[in-house]
Amino acid sequence: MFSRTLPALPGEEDPPVAVFGVTGALYAGNVLFYDRTEYGLWSQLAGGAVSGPRVGRSLSPLRFRMVRMDRLVERAPDTWVAQPPPDSPIPYGSDPYASYFADPDRLLVPVRGIGGALPPKTLGLGVRSPAGRAWFVVADAARDADGYVLDTPEGAVRFRTTLAGIQVLAAPRDYFTAQTFYYAWSAFHPRTKVVASSPPPTPSTEQPAGAEDESGAERGS
Numbered sequence: 001m002f003s004r005t006l007p008a009l010p011g012e013e014d015p016p017v018a019v020f021g022v023t024g025a026l027y028a029g030n031v032l033f034y035d036r037t038e039y040g041l042w043s044q045l046a047g048g049a050v051s052g053p054r055v056g057r058s059l060s061p062l063r064f065r066m067v068r069m070d071r072l073v074e075r076a077p078d079t080w081v082a083q084p085p086p087d088s089p090i091p092y093g094s095d096p097y098a099s100y101f102a103d104p105d106r107l108l109v110p111v112r113g114i115g116g117a118l119p120p121k122t123l124g125l126g127v128r129s130p131a132g133r134a135w136f137v138v139a140d141a142a143r144d145a146d147g148y149v150l151d152t153p154e155g156a157v158r159f160r161t162t163l164a165g166i167q168v169l170a171a172p173r174d175y176f177t178a179q180t181f182y183y184a185w186s187a188f189h190p191r192t193k194v195v196a197s198s199p200p201p202t203p204s205t206e207q208p209a210g211a212e213d214e215s216g217a218e219r220g221s
Contacts, residue, residue: 001064002062006035006038007060018036018037018038019036020035021034021036027043028045028111029184030188035052038053040053040055042059044178047128058176061174061175066162066164104120104121107120111183111187113187114183114187115182115194118182119182122182123138123180123181124136124181125139125142125157125180127150127152127177128176129152129175130154134185134191135150136189136192136193136195137195139179141195145160146160152172157170157171157172158171159177
């Protein structure tokens with residue numbers, strides 16, 4: 001989740017607040033969205049613009065927490081719930097990606113630069129510091145009650161894996177985190193440091209230079 005205030009250009013004191021739309025296109029296996037103000041393209045996993053006047057600049061990440069619906073209503077009884085239009089022809093009750101998630105080898109589009117440290121569709125948490133240092137923590141590392149603690153130069157990233165997905169409990173200021181597959185994260189971050197709960201498969205010869213592995217890292221308590 002990101003702030004909609006666009007990153008400022010040189011000399012710009014009051015950057016616009018964007019309204020974003022989804023293009024339907026994929027870049028390195030990840031969705032592209034666009035801003036309706038300047039029509040630049042923005043990458044979800046890159047966290048910034050890949051075209052337009054603000055190319056190379058990043059959006060500010062926002063912290064959020066996944067909670068059960070009953071607990072949300074208990075805390076905020078006036079919560080608005082978004083629902084699909086009743087006359088929509090789109091079958092919202094079905095899962096169009098079921099076959100994609102069921103097949104460990106299937107990618108929606110060809111992707112270049114996939115790392116070789118893990119199977120491509122390994123689920124995990126991608127973490128990126130403001131300085132550009134990146135980590136990928138395998139989801140299975142955080143399945144116990146205590147979750148997982150990733151130590152970084154700016155502080156700890158604490159998260160746990162739940163039935164609803166990966167829940168980030170704490171992270172240093174301006175750190176970007178995303179639940180994602182390894183293939184997409186490694187394509188955007190070729191020098192990412194892999195943290196696995198068990199020894200990964202033998203890296204292929206296509207593994208990018210600089211990719212590291214930290215198998216068996218200590219878990220947080």
